[in-house]
Amino acid sequence: MSNLLVLLPYIAILSITITSLGLLTARDWRWFIVLLAIQYAGIAALTSSALPLEMAITKMVTGWMSAGVLGIAIASVPSSWRLEGRFWPTGRIFRFLAALLVFIAVFTAVPKLVELLPQTPLPLLNGGMLLISMGLLNLGLTAQPLRVSVGLLTVLGGFEIIYASVETSILVAGLLAGVNLGIGLIGAYMITAPEMEQEYE
Amino acid sequence: MSTPIIWILIPLIIGIILFFIRRWYRITVLIGAIVALLLGLSAIVLPLNVLIKLGPVAFKINASINVLGRTLILDDQVSPLVALIYILAAFWFSAAFEARAGRMFVPIGLILIAIGIAALAVKPFLYAALFLELGVLITILLILPPGNHPGRGAIRYLIFQTFGTPFILMTGWLLAGVESSPGNLELVIQASVLLGFGFIFMLAIFPFHSWVPMIAEEAHPYAAGFIFFFLPLLVLLFGLNFIDQYAWLRQSEEVYVALRLAGVIMTCIAGFWAAFDRHLGRIMGFASLTGIGAMLLAVSTSPSMELFFAMQVPRALSLAVWALSLSILQRRAFKIQPTTINIDPNNHPQNTTPTPKESLRFENIHGLGRKMPLAATSVTLAALSFAGYPIAAGFPIFQAIWRNLAGQSTIYAVLALIGSLSIGIGCLRSLAALFIGKRIDSWELNEHWFSATFLIIGNLLILILGLFPQWILPYAAAISKIFSQITASPLAP
Numbered sequence: 038m039s040n041l042l043v044l045l046p047y048i049a050i051l052s053i054t055i056t057s058l059g060l061l062t063a064r065d066w067r068w069f070i071v072l073l074a075i076q077y078a079g080i081a082a083l084t085s086s087a088l089p090l091e092m093a094i095t096k097m098v099t100g101w102m103s104a105g106v107l108g109i110a111i112a113s114v115p116s117s118w119r120l121e122g123r124f125w126p127t128g129r130i131f132r133f134l135a136a137l138l139v140f141i142a143v144f145t146a147v148p149k150l151v152e153l154l155p156q157t158p159l160p161l162l163n164g165g166m167l168l169i170s171m172g173l174l175n176l177g178l179t180a181q182p183l184r185v186s187v188g189l190l191t192v193l194g195g196f197e198i199i200y201a202s203v204e205t206s207i208l209v210a211g212l213l214a215g216v217n218l219g220i221g222l223i224g225a226y227m228i229t230a231p232e233m234e235q236e237y238e
Numbered sequence: 239m240s241t242p243i244i245w246i247l248i249p250l251i252i253g254i255i256l257f258f259i260r261r262w263y264r265i266t267v268l269i270g271a272i273v274a275l276l277l278g279l280s281a282i283v284l285p286l287n288v289l290i291k292l293g294p295v296a297f298k299i300n301a302s303i304n305v306l307g308r309t310l311i312l313d314d315q316v317s318p319l320v321a322l323i324y325i326l327a328a329f330w331f332s333a334a335f336e337a338r339a340g341r342m343f344v345p346i347g348l349i350l351i352a353i354g355i356a357a358l359a360v361k362p363f364l365y366a367a368l369f370l371e372l373g374v375l376i377t378i379l380l381i382l383p384p385g386n387h388p389g390r391g392a393i394r395y396l397i398f399q400t401f402g403t404p405f406i407l408m409t410g411w412l413l414a415g416v417e418s419s420p421g422n423l424e425l426v427i428q429a430s431v432l433l434g435f436g437f438i439f440m441l442a443i444f445p446f447h448s449w450v451p452m453i454a455e456e457a458h459p460y461a462a463g464f465i466f467f468f469l470p471l472l473v474l475l476f477g478l479n480f481i482d483q484y485a486w487l488r489q490s491e492e493v494y495v496a497l498r499l500a501g502v503i504m505t506c507i508a509g510f511w512a513a514f515d516r517h518l519g520r521i522m523g524f525a526s527l528t529g530i531g532a533m534l535l536a537v538s539t540s541p542s543m544e545l546f547f548a549m550q551v552p553r554a555l556s557l558a559v560w561a562l563s564l565s566i567l568q569r570r571a572f573k574i575q576p577t578t579i580n581i582d583p584n585n586h587p588q589n590t591t592p593t594p595k596e597s598l599r600f601e602n603i604h605g606l607g608r609k610m611p612l613a614a615t616s617v618t619l620a621a622l623s624f625a626g627y628p629i630a631a632g633f634p635i636f637q638a639i640w641r642n643l644a645g646q647s648t649i650y651a652v653l654a655l656i657g658s659l660s661i662g663i664g665c666l667r668s669l670a671a672l673f674i675g676k677r678i679d680s681w682e683l684n685e686h687w688f689s690a691t692f693l694i695i696g697n698l699l700i701l702i703l704g705l706f707p708q709w710i711l712p713y714a715a716a717i718s719k720i721f722s723q724i725t726a727s728p729l730a731p
Contacts, residue, residue, distance in 0.1 A: 212368035219375040235385030
């Protein structure tokens with residue numbers, strides 16, 4: 038059991054590496070939502086080493102709620118997902134290679150970042166920076182509302198991992214949960230807005 | 239009873255109720271404007287921490303409330319600022335129906351203001367970044383009304399504003415270290431860089447400004463104007479809190495130099511773009527960027543924050559009249575354009591119906607000024623006032639900014655002046671586009687009498703405030719006392 042606890046951060050990093058790569062390359066929105074939910078489990082596992090377990094679980098539940106809201110929205114307007122362009126620079130191979138570059142950059146830079154953030158444990162820094170970088174990459178390659186929302190949630194998730202090691206306030210945790218949920222809701226609104234009835238005047 | 243309940247919770251609840259009853263458009267506008275006005279007046283007249291007796295009932299209004307282990311404080315010192323914000327909000331809400339700003343405008347606007355006041359009240363103030371982010375999220379509903387596709391501007395706005403929050407929160411943590419060891423230069427530099435990046439994103443400072451003209455083009459002009467007024471104001475108040483709280487920031491000459499440089503870049507570059515754009519909404523967007531620059535200049539050049547607070551009244555007035563006029567012109571342009579039929583070279587008739595987004599392009603407004611002379615004149619006057627032209631409301635403020643700036647750097651003063659002159663060029667081009675048509679139409683006054691009343695009152699206020707600034711501006715300037723450390727600091731610029 039204790040071995041598992043020691044390995045937990047590394048398992049979490051592996052899981053968020055896979056999920057963030059999946060979020061960058063996935064073309065089926067169902068996979069997208071599932072991967073986002075798994076990513077939040079990874080975020081909770083990583084933050085649990087710095088925060089009380091109940092606060093870490095709150096982050097996971099909030100993330101799942103955001104993923105759920107986005108999933109419901111895209112399921113009700115699947116046409117918005119089909120509108121996404123599929124020209125070559127954003128193809129899977131390009132995205133995979135870009136992600137590979139990001140992984141190399143992150144794992145090279147993190148040992149130096151430890152000097153700037155000495156109280157943040159290395160696994161948290163690795164996981165946080167990985168998610169921030171992958172989220173930024175995702176945001177840079179798309180303007181589709183679902184991908185943008187997931188990109189923002191990924192960036193914020195990465196930040197929350199790092200911030201958990203320096204700030205444990207309940208109000209901040211609550212507000213960050215509100216922001217995560219807000220991004221999910223606004224993402225869902227942006228997906229469904231074109232199909233909504235116009236409000237005249 | 240406490241002030242955070244009165245000025246945060248009550249408007250929040252009313253905003254949410256108005257959101258659900260928004261089908262009664264006129265009623266929501268009326269209630270929203272009255273509630274905002276009453277809240278503004280209550281901030282002026284309500285005595286805090288004093289036993290109030292109303293017949294058999296006696297109660298005291300406290301200045302603070304505890305939420306999740308943290309405190310929200312709105313005391314006597316902050317209440318004039320709360321009053322200013324709510325009165326300006328009431329001013330914006332009152333013309334929302336005439337502008338047809340959307341059924342969500344007043345409810346969401348009221349919620350945004352409540353969240354903004356919460357951002358001013360929360361202690362430690364660093365958490366305000368999260369409140370502001372929540373405010374940004376709900377403004378998406380203003381930018382993107384139901385039935386519309388999200389444009390690039392809305393998405394960029396969401397991304398850039400969200401990026402700012404982590405930077406500010408991390409800065410807060412670093413600042414605690416700087417306070418305990420102010421001699422640690424490395425830590426000071428790290429904190430300053432993070433803080434700078436946070437505010438560059440949140441204030442749409444060059445090169446992260448692109449969402450502003452995009453939103454000005456995509457969104458309803460009145461909703462865009464409302465966001466362009468309130469969001470930078472709330473963010474800058476948050477920024478001033480940093481300077482007020484941390485002595486090393488307050489006493490650092492580099493901070494004021496950086497603010498001055500950012501201000502000059504914003505006014506000059508955005509003004510230049512405004513001069514050459516061909517969309518009335520985008521010109522307002524670029525002018526709003528110069529407004530942000532002017533606020534940065536006011537903060538960095540004034541010996542106190544008086545100029546910064548005084549400029550909010552003419553800024554609100556000019557931007558509201560400008561946005562209202564554009565809304566009226568857009569409605570008219572959108573209404574008359576579908577009848578325009580072009581014949582292409584192959585003799586196939588083509589309907590050239592512009593979208594609402596396109597209806598404010600120069601090519602779609604030719605001659606519109608002859609049909610809507612009051613709205614067209616108001617666009618011009620409001621734009622000139624916003625840029626600080628003589629006898630209009632903005633002039634006394636801009637004159638003071640240019641004078642202060644010239645005392646510190648002549649080149650900067652000239653560049654800032656060029657920024658304002660460039661908006662004037664954009665304004666003249668707009669005027670030409672509005673009044674010169676392919677055919678000479680007769681002059682008609684087609685504005686609805688209620689819209690005309692609003693425009694005439696707005697224009698008169700712009701002129702009166704320009705001619706008699708001493709009637710209102712000193713009251714707004716006095717709010718600067720809330721930043722007691724900045725105003726008291728002998729090292730402030």
